[in-house]
Amino acid sequence: MTQSGSPTPPSPSAGRSPLLEMQDIQISFGGVPALRNANLSVAAGEVHALIGQNGAGKSTMIKILTGAYRRAGGSVRFEGREIDFRTPKEAREAGISTIYQEINLVPFRSVAENIFLGREPRRYGLIDWRAVQRRAAALLESFGLQIDVKKPVRSYSTAIQQMVALARAVSSDAKMVIMDESTSSLDEREVELLFSVVRKLRDDGRAVIFVSHRLDELYALCDRVTVMRDGQTVAQSSMAEMDKLQLVTTMLGRTLAAVVQDDSTAREANLARRGAQVMAAHNLSAHPKVSDVSLEVHAGEAVGLAGLLGSGRTETMRLMFGADPLEHGTLAVGGETVTLKSPQDAIARGFAYLTEDRKGDGIVPELSVRDNLTLVCLRTLAKHGVVDVKKQQAIVERFIASLGIKLRSPDQPIRELSGGNQQKVLLARWLAAEPSLLLLDEPTRGIDVGAKADVAKIVRELRDAGLAVLLSASELEELTAVADRAVVIRDGRTVAELNGAQMSESSIMDAIAYGSDGPSQLVEAAHTAHIEDALEGDRHGA
Ligand code: ADP
């Protein structure tokens, strides 16, 4: 099987006594065992992959190590000594640093301050800010990163923030750094940059525990691997001795064929349950971006609109929403041909459209969350021009709760919310209008990975509740997480429709590349895609 990236050298410290030894770890939550005899052994100077499906117990294992949870049984030895940290602070002081995907930095403080927070160099008892900045800059430079360390941390990308967190760990002499799914929101270039830093840490003799679902990443970075399943350790090995297929089947405790089968079965079952046609587009065109798009969406199904950037996905949605005039082709709603002269027409027909441009045509930054959320349904809330405040409040409360919107108060200006929470408010805005068709253009762009998963889950629930959903996402992984079939467009034309079992990241990719009569040759890639889908666990709400 293929391995990407540089070949992994054998663990430099094989044979030596490990830095960390966790044995027979046990813990239960509400009487349900989450870990049963789990083991993890990590040496200094290695990057150790900790893998397993969602819910396997990886994070729990780490939380026990770092004192966030207390174990019910088993032993933890660090540097040869029996330890039992009671708080993450104790673990940090002993040299164990954790980098989460939502980083625990102080966003409005400078990069330099964050690296040395609480440990600032002092002169005459006073913090020596010049030294703080000088040392921070030097440290980041040793990572190959030249940035202004005086700027607040929040002005930098997630990748850079993670490197700041790593720099903090290094400057505090961490002996072990734990990265729990911290790369899931990074793009390829950022991941590479981060990996170069992780390799430096390893070469300095530090240990790194690396949790990720991306198999290629694991092979590119890790020396050894521990596989967990159902709260137990099921394998420990060097990465080189386990190929992808072994890794995956160990993780799942099933054969590959069964995994692929399951995935397709879930999609087929969803499609079999779908309801009546809600919207049908025939041969839509509008110069120059859309030349011939046909597709239909039924109640209770989520259709993915796939294509490259510039293929006409957004323009297609705009036509369907009456935002741009149609030159040729027809749109039918509930079987009846309609002409949409404006978005108002579309809204009146039960359409909702979450645009890709959250900042531009989405949020009204100065208005409160409450006002932003009820912007579309306002007309139905008003009687003789006066808003029914009670009803408005009820709607606002209902959606804040059901979509899990995190905020201080509904009266807070929406601009103060995180991107993910802003996106949920916009989604709520449309849901409050009780639509029958939801057009979602890149709903997960630019929001953190936790919020992405939330949005995916919400969309699946809306589908199950009978809504018709058409959604675009550049990340095929995000598309297949939600959609049960995909319509592929290229240069403004529909080139393929992939239903249920036919749809996978690789079959979509094939269609994007070759059109409808393209070869389907990427068998291994298809398997990897299915596998990585499967690892994400409850994607189909199963
Ligand atoms: P992973 O990180 O491998 O996805 P976790 O360690 O987060 O898995 O979860 C392992 C199991 O423990 C899951 O079944 C999860 O629901 C359960 N669990 C973890 N933390 C808690 C908690 N605080 N309360 C209840 N159950 C929990």
Ligand code: MG
């Ligand atoms: Mg986890």
